[in-house]
Amino acid sequence: MDCGTVYEGFVGDSAITIGIGEISPAARRLLEVTEQSLNAGIAKMVAGNHAGDVSAAIQAYVESRGLFVVREYTGHGVGRQMHEGPRCLIMAPPDAGYCSR
Numbered sequence: 469m470d471c472g473t474v475y476e477g478f479v480g481d482s483a484i485t486i487g488i489g490e491i492s493p494a495a496r497r498l499l500e501v502t503e504q505s506l507n508a509g510i511a512k513m514v515a516g517n518h519a520g521d522v523s524a525a526i527q528a529y530v531e532s533r534g535l536f537v538v539r540e541y542t543g544h545g546v547g548r549q550m551h552e553g554p555r556c557l558i559m560a561p562p563d564a565g566y567c568s569r
Contacts, residue, residue: 469483469484469485469486470482470483471483472550477548478546478547478548479546479547479548479549479550480546481546481550485499485502486499487499498535501529501530501533501535502530504529505525505526505529505530506526508525508526508528508529509522509523509525509526511525512524512525513568514568515568515569516567516568517567517568518562518563518564518565518566518567518568519554519556519557519560519564519565519566519568520557520560520561520562520563520564520565521562521563522556523556523557523558523559523560523564523565524560524561524562526558527558527559537558537559538558539558539559541558542555542556542557542558543555543556543557543558544556554566
């Protein structure tokens with residue numbers, strides 16, 4: 469489910485994936501790996517790290533579990549518009565991209 473809103477001129481965007489009814493063990497594993505990869509990426513979101521540090525952490529976690537990331541997907545910023553910069557590549561080397569402050 470992907471939801472967004474505009475409040476006082478600023479955009480909010482959030483998404484969650486949930487299983488409906490009984491889901492297969494493979495689907496449950498996919499949900500668990502993707503959630504943990506998100507946590508690995510969030511852990512790298514600290515001052516001085518680059519967008520690539522976040523991307524690399526996500527990719528490393530996913531691949532360490534025998535899965536892969538979809539190259540064409542990207543993350544994005546939000547502000548006064550939906551899908552504004554910075555664009556965050558899913559597959560990027562550490563130290564690549566913008567540096568967080």
